[in-house]
Amino acid sequence: MATDYKTLAGQEFDRGAFESLLRRKVFLWQSFEPYGATKGLFDYGPPLETLESEVISIWRDHFIRSEKMMALKCSMLTPYQVLKTSGHVDKFADFMCKDPKTGEILRTDHLIKDVIETRLKGDREARGENVSDEPEDPKKKKKASKVAKTAVKLDESVKKEYEHLLATLDDCTGEDMGALIKKHDIRNPISGNEVEPPVSVNLMFQTQIGASGKEPAFLRPETAQGQFLSFQKLLEYSDGQLPFASASIGYSFRNELSPRSGLLRVREFLMAEIEHFVDPQSGKEHPKFHTVKDVKLPLLSRDVQQAGGSTPVNVAIGEAVSTKLVDNETLGFFIVRIHQFMQKIGIDMGKLRFRQHMANEMAHYAADCWDCELLTSYGWVECVGCADRSAYDLSVHMKATGVPLQVREPLKEPKRVEEFVAQLDKKKSGPKFKKDAGKVQAALDALTQDVKEKLSISMQQDGKVEIEVPDMGKVDLEKDIVTIQKEVRTETMREYIPNVIEPSFGIGRILYSLMEHVYWTREGDAARSVMSFKPTVAPVKVLVVPLQKDVRFADLLQTLEHRLDDDQLSFKVDQSGVSIGKRYSRNDELGIPFGITIDYQSLEDNTFTLRDRDTCKQVRAGLDQILEAVSKMVKGKEAWSEVQKRLPAFEGKEEEKE
């Protein structure tokens, strides 16, 4: 498979070999293998579980501790009504098409995109264009080959129509997509069968709380809603002061119709979500923005994308905010912090970009949105979304529950407010409307200032007005039953619903991208693969290798083990019979950054060699010095290049030891 995607050493990336390493070293596998494995669910073995834990530790330190965020843990099980209000019951859905003959269920947008892209590619082939460099999914290739329509030339007009279709697919309704399927004779690419019209399917897992049958619930599709509903608690904890941010690391669920792409699209996933609450009148400034304003970032703007471009531009965030490319300081600050986080965990920064959402990608209420995307062998993958959710969520929950999810703060100066008020006379309206009096008053309250002003004029002229009351229809109100007039009052408090800026991290996608980014093979030996995890995140920190099985090494080994334990350094002892070189090699696949060898010289002078995984270089020193160096490197406080300068080199090559 030829793709644009290269390893960190500039080699062709061989996904087959990479996946074989992940299997061999039990990084991950599909869950419930003995029962035939379940699609879209994955188990993490020791290396990946520990990698995740290290990445989460860094996330906690980088965001929660360092930015003084309020850590929250909210429930996964979520009552129906919460997600009805948030809009998920109605809108968190995908369209699916069923292949009536095979029973297979296909996501409609994926189906259309796959088929049309295959046709366009076939056209390019037929015209003799070179398509071998285009990244492609090996599974797609296999599927497409069964109904091979490759290398068919298209009319220029059809080609244009297809290109337009792909560019506008995200805006299509289910009906639109149904029409496209008919018009372009789009079929299941595997079976060649026609498919049934698109049907909307909600993507939440549904269940019941308790045994009464009265508490339908879902597994949450995002961790955000629990944070919004905790707003009053957070406000209390912050002594009523804004801005503040909550942060939650937890699982969300999405009942994918036909999961694929391994860890990139799964049904159960860990997210780390921040909700940063700001006063919308503050201009969304950030007190620490000045500390990051000169940081340059690869930004791919909406305008560049609209013009067909895909190359990000390196811009200082200060400039990006001042030119309004990025909407506000808070959004800009988080984009920088995300960038720094990715660097800390060892992402290849040449494979990272921030892409602005197109207008049709954003929720209707969102002001601006930037995704942090990482390049993988599957193409660019959205790993962090950084959106401005405005006041949407707090507003709808407040409206649905009547609980004030808002801030009340004293105005600096009392404010004189002049406005039209329409007020029923209670004594007279009571007998007339009885229990409906409240409805009428509510209808009056809901009128805009404009309408109230007009009604006050009608009242003066006609002695009565007509208004529309929900459930009651048109209602006449006479002069003696209602007063509509301009009133003046003094406000001393300001009430407002905060806006929310939300950086949302998909941890599984970040881990997968990271694993691809650190994978490479030693020059001249494609079988010797290496996972170059940074020492800070590497699942195991130290490999201990006694030169060979020899009882004389036992005491030194025990001392070394105790010392590593005292320093809380995770380590693995490899005492198997094979050569040291082989033992290093096979542990390079686990990404263990440092190796300590016990050899015969150790018995004489208590020195050990310390080996760096990436360069294969070694130094030799006493135990105190070696452990100090390892501890510092694992904490990210020293680099190997510095250690190599400090400690004497050891020239014995790995090959010689074999």
Place this chain on the structure above:
Amino acid sequence: MATDYKTLAGQEFDRGAFESLLRRKVFLWQSFEPYGATKGLFDYGPPLETLESEVISIWRDHFIRSEKMMALKCSMLTPYQVLKTSGHVDKFADFMCKDPKTGEILRTDHLIKDVIETRLKGDREARGENVSDEPEDPKKKKKASKVAKTAVKLDESVKKEYEHLLATLDDCTGEDMGALIKKHDIRNPISGNEVEPPVSVNLMFQTQIGASGKEPAFLRPETAQGQFLSFQKLLEYSDGQLPFASASIGYSFRNELSPRSGLLRVREFLMAEIEHFVDPQSGKEHPKFHTVKDVKLPLLSRDVQQAGGSTPVNVAIGEAVSTKLVDNETLGFFIVRIHQFMQKIGIDMGKLRFRQHMANEMAHYAADCWDCELLTSYGWVECVGCADRSAYDLSVHMKATGVPLQVREPLKEPKRVEEFVAQLDKKKSGPKFKKDAGKVQAALDALTQDVKEKLSISMQQDGKVEIEVPDMGKVDLEKDIVTIQKEVRTETMREYIPNVIEPSFGIGRILYSLMEHVYWTREGDAARSVMSFKPTVAPVKVLVVPLQKDVRFADLLQTLEHRLDDDQLSFKVDQSGVSIGKRYSRNDELGIPFGITIDYQSLEDNTFTLRDRDTCKQVRAGLDQILEAVSKMVKGKEAWSEVQKRLPAFEGKEEEKE
């Protein structure tokens, strides 16, 4: 409320005041409050979320890193068939009774226990016995009072029957309990209504994977099953060597019928489960047992409980294993490691015991089981179960799937095996049985050696034998179609299913108990409460208090903040207008262990005071010394008493600062 339960300072424990503190400082609350809150689901606010994270870090270090366990993360969504095999579909259920008039659903065993205990207590009251010191749940009291039957004397025979009933309730089937309810006229204690007969209700949350309707699934009720199903991967990772342990920190779910007791019985909970796999022929010895054998533990044995006792005996674990009080070394080793873990996180060790399960509490396959129980104001609470699950789980999954969840290892010496073999002649049996030939051979294979030997004799005598074949009934086999004879072969491999020892931690229960254990109030001032979290687990490590709002402190404050950040110490700055004493007091409720004050002397000589939360004592020193001391104490490497000796005392009292 008068109970035996005392705070660490020996005071009466006031649960109302304690719960008020948890609410005020937003440790936790019922989830979805704006929507009326959902029973059995809790959100954790910043102090408790961070406490949990610190406790989990220690757990990871104490068990996973230090014992080289294999960390695993398995899916929560679990296919029906997995939990059918494990027995959960059929047996993970509670009996419930419905109050037909109120619709209330009551757990049958709780209902019976509550009502009978109330009657027995009434009897003691009627006899003039003092019952006020008996611990009681305030909610129970409230309920019971509505149908007050207290202080009614019982016949001696009835009393005996009731006592027997309580002692044997755990062994009752649903039918048994239904009979008890009728016989003893047990009613809903709140409404006084008769209840419907007990019905079994499964306690798992059910859902569907995908949109096909063909993949019913549950949320897992324990994290163990995923670990068992990963056995082959783990074996691979350990190069085929036993013993090894996997460890998983993850969520499980239990659809409680009527949750109560706050965090002690919830529907969604974090567990940390270890599965330690051993060769059953090894005697379950543990290589590190000698390092812990002298550790003394409070053990409450089955025998003591059977004799009506409840006082644990302090026994060295070496002695407990050698006398077979504790079944084996591995179980003993884990009991010690659990004990050490509890000490590390700051559990009050006077409120901890290990209780052995009674025979009727254990699963039928379990060899021995010890719970680590912590004393709380609700009584003794099971926080860790430490069970020997034998080979049960691996066996049933292997049988259900045909996937070998077992170990194959070369025998040290090849073994000569002499045994009777019954083998169909394929040529002759094929035409006779056609597709059923396999069934017949399987029936032959399933015969015991004894039966085969008898059949070989019958064959010699009668020239034919008769066997029973599933689905086919009795089948005659003639001499020419089957050979039954003694054969000799040499075995070189041994196959066995490992046994599993499982320490299983309920993290929420541990956190709740810990919060109760560290809560106390300052002498003479019940309103000044303190949460004495150990510095290692405290959610926030340092409180920074500038003496008062004064711009001259700004530079020092900034320096201090940068230095704390560099050392990755979490801190909170309290600059509010109230006195220093008040600021310390209200942060004592968050359990911040150390306070650093910036005062006017700091401006002159760059020294600061460091205050210890528990003793309110202070020392004064330069920033380097103060930060070094705090860092060491937070890592558990130095105690305040040592710091107090090293650094000069500061005598300015908190009160003077007010």
